[in-house]
Amino acid sequence: MKDFWSKLKKFWGNRWVKFSVVSLLYILWFVVWTGNLWLLLGIPVIYDIYISKIMYRLVWSKHKAKKARSRTYKKSMEWVEAIIFATVVATLIRIFFFEMYVIPTSSMEKTLLVGDYLCVSKVAYGPKIPNTPLSFPFVHHTMPFSQTKKSFSTLIQWPYHRLKGWGNVKRGDVVVFNFPAGDTVLLENQSATYYDVLREYQATYGDREGREMLNKQYTVIARPVDKRENYIKRCVGIPGDTIRIINSHLTVNGKPLPEIPKMQYMYFIQTNGTPINKNTFEDMGVAVDDISYNQYTQTYMIPLTAENLDRVRKMRNVTDVEQYIAEEPNPSVFPHDTLYRWNEDNFGPLWIPSKGSSVELNLRTLPFYRTIIETYEGNELDVREGTIYINGRPADRYTFKMDYYFMMGDNRHNSADSRFWGFVPEDHIVGKASFVWLSLDKDKSFPSKIRWSRMFRGIK
Known part of the structure; x- marks a missing residue:
């Protein structure tokens, strides 16, 4: 046995063996899984680390010698190296494997409680590559100790690309996603949804005057998909489904959706x-x-x-x-059009678009899909004298480029969800809520505020 370990140690000590193994792992993870051939440029770096060692001779050998001469430099650089290493590893884990999320509102009670800290699996549906790779680590869209300074740069922007995961979003999954209506934000009033405020202004002052007045009173900014607020809801409709709510009872494709045990x-x-x-x-x-x-x-x-x-x-x-059953039409409910006298308890029927499917476009169906066509799929849309134009051409049909989902909170009457802002595009999906690893009751003081019974509990 001793001889075996000695041979194994000698084998692994060979620099070409190390280079081959590390290169193989790098290609499988960063090139094959991500599908980005540009990352093959990392192979020369690995070659230099294990074989040629040019950078070591030019830079790292001097750095090592300085550490040997100066104890202060050695101690400070050990801290710097440890921080850089931890940041890189944590960032890779956060992008490719899992992320932590805390429940801020009661929209998912009693399935999830305010103060629940969740582990969100990125590999469940496949991790998506960041749209804005240049950003401050461990924060979302705003710098620490600031309410307005953004934490990312749009100098480099990557298109939507999702890696292979364990499966797809299913009906009943509890999903974390980027807030679709968060593409535009009022910097001085970020708790309000821009489009809700805009509709209020336009209802009071008119379409053009309302928009101009809103732009004068607030700083209006845009956010890329991966920097929009994170929301968590239950998926109740997948691509191709038709949903309807009658007196608060949800049906999917004409059949009642099984009741969630802790739904409110x-x-x-x-x-x-x-x-x-x-x-x-x-x-x-x-x-x-x-x-x-x-x-x-x-x-x-x-x-x-x-x-x-x-x-x-x-x-x-x-x-x-x-x-409580809402009876009067609610203008805040999707699709925000007087043609549809819907509310949160009486809604639909509504068909959910799927990638590659087509829909007839007319003035009656346009309210459902206008945001998809303009905002989510990046087309220019205009209506002139009753005719719909997409990218300058008359259009009576539209073919969707992505899959879409319909999300609702388990706390049915206290949830801002798809009933109010519509579909969730596939490129907004972040991951699947897997389990609660910590839960703190905001109405209690420490240590009684810790909900021990909820810790490390799976989410259904």
């Missing part, structure tokens, strides 16, 4: 005048921010799961429970 709807709860104990809400997992109470009518308005709904109905001081 909003309910009105009438009491006999005696308030519900706050400890009861805490035991049910209802967040303080989600409790709305009208003291004049003794009525609560609270999101409830099916399990919590049964508990509420059995309470002695509860006289009536009624689910």
